[in-house]
Amino acid sequence: MKPVFIVSDNIVSPIASTANENFDLLKKGVSGIQLHHATMAPEPFYASLFNEDMDFAGSVSNPGAYTKFEQLLIASIQDALLLSGTDVTSTKTALIISSTKGNISLIESEPVNDSVKNRIALHSSARAIANHFHFKSDLVVVSHACISGLVALITGMRLLQSGRCDNAVIAGADIITQFILSGFQSFHAVSDEPCRPFDAKRNGITLGEAAATIILSVKKPDAKESILLSGGAISNDANHISGPSRTGAELHQAIEAAVQEAGIQKNAIDFISAHGTATVYNDEMESKAINLSGLQQVPVNSLKGNYGHTLGAAGLLETVACVHSLKENIILPTPGFKDPGTSQPLAVSSALQTGVYSNCLKTASGFGGCNAAIVLRKAI
Amino acid sequence: MSDTQTYITAHCCISSGEIFKNGMLLLNDKTGSDTTGFLLSAYKYFNVDYPKFYKMDNLCKLGFLSVELLLEGRRIAEEYSPETVGIVLSNANSSLDADLNYFQTVKNIPSPAQFVYTLPNIVIGEISIRHHCKGENAFFVNDRFDAGFMQFYVQDLFGRKRINACISGWVECLGEEYKAAVYLVENRPGKEALPFNIDHIHQIYEIANGEING
Numbered sequence: 001m002k003p004v005f006i007v008s009d010n011i012v013s014p015i016a017s018t019a020n021e022n023f024d025l026l027k028k029g030v031s032g033i034q035l036h037h038a039t040m041a042p043e044p045f046y047a048s049l050f051n052e053d054m055d056f057a058g059s060v061s062n063p064g065a066y067t068k069f070e071q072l073l074i075a076s077i078q079d080a081l082l083l084s085g086t087d088v089t090s091t092k093t094a095l096i097i098s099s100t101k102g103n104i105s106l107i108e109s110e111p112v113n114d115s116v117k118n119r120i121a122l123h124s125s126a127r128a129i130a131n132h133f134h135f136k137s138d139l140v141v142v143s144h145a146c147i148s149g150l151v152a153l154i155t156g157m158r159l160l161q162s163g164r165c166d167n168a169v170i171a172g173a174d175i176i177t178q179f180i181l182s183g184f185q186s187f188h189a190v191s192d193e194p195c196r197p198f199d200a201k202r203n204g205i206t207l208g209e210a211a212a213t214i215i216l217s218v219k220k221p222d223a224k225e226s227i228l229l230s231g232g233a234i235s236n237d238a239n240h241i242s243g244p245s246r247t248g249a250e251l252h253q254a255i256e257a258a259v260q261e262a263g264i265q266k267n268a269i270d271f272i273s274a275h276g277t278a279t280v281y282n283d284e285m286e287s288k289a290i291n292l293s294g295l296q297q298v299p300v301n302s303l304k305g306n307y308g309h310t311l312g313a314a315g316l317l318e319t320v321a322c323v324h325s326l327k328e329n330i331i332l333p334t335p336g337f338k339d340p341g342t343s344q345p346l347a348v349s350s351a352l353q354t355g356v357y358s359n360c361l362k363t364a365s366g367f368g369g370c371n372a373a374i375v376l377r378k379a380i
Numbered sequence: 381m382s383d384t385q386t387y388i389t390a391h392c393c394i395s396s397g398e399i400f401k402n403g404m405l406l407l408n409d410k411t412g413s414d415t416t417g418f419l420l421s422a423y424k425y426f427n428v429d430y431p432k433f434y435k436m437d438n439l440c441k442l443g444f445l446s447v448e449l450l451l452e453g454r455r456i457a458e459e460y461s462p463e464t465v466g467i468v469l470s471n472a473n474s475s476l477d478a479d480l481n482y483f484q485t486v487k488n489i490p491s492p493a494q495f496v497y498t499l500p501n502i503v504i505g506e507i508s509i510r511h512h513c514k515g516e517n518a519f520f521v522n523d524r525f526d527a528g529f530m531q532f533y534v535q536d537l538f539g540r541k542r543i544n545a546c547i548s549g550w551v552e553c554l555g556e557e558y559k560a561a562v563y564l565v566e567n568r569p570g571k572e573a574l575p576f577n578i579d580h581i582h583q584i585y586e587i588a589n590g591e592i593n594g
Contacts, residue, residue: 100499102474107483117554121473123523138529141521143474144501151518158536179479182486183495233542236517238462238508242496250514253463257542367496368505370517 001261002161005379006227008084008215009320012076013307014050014208019079023324026332027352031306033194033206040178041185046194047176048208048308060132067103070125073173074132076211081133084215086167094138094165097126098152098172099312100145105177129171138165146275146366147234148172149212149315150374154232156216157374166218173211174311181207187242189279195309197276197302197334198283198348200341205277208308212317226379227323231262237369244281244365248288251363251371255293259361262375269298269375270357271331271349273322275364276302277309278336282365287342289371295361301349305335315364319374322360326378329357384538387573388580391549391563392450393588394422394442400587401449402572415558419445435493436506437478438558443469443503443551444510446560456545456564457512466516466543467504468534469562471552474500474521503551515543525550525561527581534565535576544568550585561588 011022014032032048056071057063058078063071087093102122110116118124122141130139138159142152149172156168174180184190184207191204220226235254237245245251259266272295274286290296303318310317325332331353340348358378365371393400397409397418407425409418419441423433428448433441456465478497485491496502501519508517516537520529530548537543549562563584565576574580 101479104479107479112480117473117476120476120479121523122521123472126521127523140529142518143499143521144517144519145499155518155533158533162532162536164532178486179483179498182490183482183492183498186490186492186495234516234518235463236467236504236508236514238512238514241502241505241509242492250463253514261540366501367499368501369508370501370505 002218004157004160004216004218004229005220006214006229006323007217007221008080009323010076010080010213011210011317011320012072013210014048019320019324023321026306026321027330029333029335031194031335032208033308040181045181045190046206048206049176050209066128069103069173069175070128072211073129073171076173076213077133077169077171080213080215086169086215088133088135088169091137092166093135094140094156094159094168095130095135096140096142096152096156096168096170097122097129098142098148098316100143100148100174101180104179105175108178145368145370146311146314147364147370147372148312150362150364150372151234153214153229153315153319153374154234154372157229157232160216160218168216169213170216170316171211171213172313172316174209174313176207176209191278194336195278195304196336197278197304198342198346199337200339202278202280202283202341204279206304206308208310210307210310210313210317212313212320214316214319225327227326228377228379229374230377231258231375233257233261234370234372239369241369242367244285248285248292251286251289251365252292254371254373255289255361255363258373258375262377264359264375264377266294268359269295269361271360272298272300273318273360273362274300274302276304276334278304284342285365287344287346290346291344296345297347299331299347299349299353301332301334303332319362322362322376326357326360326376330354331357384567386535386538386565386567386576387569388563388576389566389570389573390450391584392446393561393584394446395559395588396590399449403587415553415556430510437481437497439475439477439551439553440497440503440506442553442558442560444506446551446562447507447547450547450562450564451511460544462512462514464515464544465513466537466546467507467513468518468530468546468548469504469551470520470522470525470530471500471550472521472523473552473554477554507547525585527578527585531578531581538567559588561585
């Protein structure tokens, strides 16, 4: 299979606006989660949100033409493009956008006429972003719940391996507004303290806002060390639309398929970046899947304690962190985790670890019973 | 990877009160009922027995019914194995129909039963539960049906030997506008199978556009 390289990346989050700054803060265990007293909810709630006066417009000459969601994506893509020098005008450079709810906030404030409905459609945002950067090629929008970011990466990998494209710019974002917060609260899924992935006292998610971008290319970057996206797979529980599998067998199935595609043995996996949302059921399911895969002794982390659950951005954002972890030979800790709290044992990373790391597994699961797994490898 | 021979072995289209299976008109409801009423009458007309149907939003009901008819007489997850049956769907307006309904409840008591439908891939989840499909699944959003990309994505999965069968197509529902054009792709030819290519996908989608009759 044709090798697919990760040639550039970026994170725009409430804690920092470049991938390098974000990674430095992750190493220090910095979290963007704070208690918010905002108009979107009657009670205070914990979340990782951008300051209201934060300006993403940057060099966009006509910021009024873009919503906050789109400005955030543009800011995230812009820096990644600068770093890679990717030719976006090539007909072989795809743009892939990942989001769960995009511009949904527009239904909160405006009368919902046909023009607003069209503005909410995710393809409208993708088109606006494509036009801003002058993309000429395939435009793909993935909306697949909390695995959207990984589905977008896997789609990009497949477009490149097939020869249909040579580069793929893959960006994901979501904005937290009343719509999303009230929904998760109605499920009693929101933690009353900053979320605690895999911990015995975990009691729900903390929501977060962010955008992240990854650029894939079939061309090996000039840097002495590069990272490959070498395998990916998606599965479905076929069990429940809002609760995870009881057995973890289907996430395990995705892990096996991704590892097999990557052409490595499971014992070569150095660390796992899990979904780790800190709901009782998700983390339990993941512990079962990781055990079914025989990976319970491999260090596993979750970054939900740093960024909260950033929905359509999460898979991309956490993959960027994996890329930097491999490059710097670091395994990040899991803020919020103290005491083991899953029925199956896990080697939860609770403090920064250093070593020599070559291969990493990233997983995600979401509503609709979906699961995804990818494998990143250091190119030798 | 595109060497694998694949076939469209069945298709089903639902739009404007009409339901076609493999190009044959099965139901023509001209009572002028709204989307909700039409989907319910179709559910009853075909004697489907699946109580969860009543809980679903209209996008899921539409996707569920179209796949129910698509797979009639088949036990796809037993014929193959559950993890090799995929579902790849697309539409233009994601779950906006359910989003608008959910947001109405936010003013009083936000409804978790409605919030769960505010993601487009939930229709994939419902179909997966019904037909025990555990394989590759993805939901894409396009301004119009992108037969070229959808054919590429599904064929690529066959080429990787990830799937032996795949439910794919377009499932769109927003207010009183709805359109489903779904097809079953398999790596075994059946009776009257069509080669799985972009032209045949377009032909099926045109049935849902009312451009081909019968």
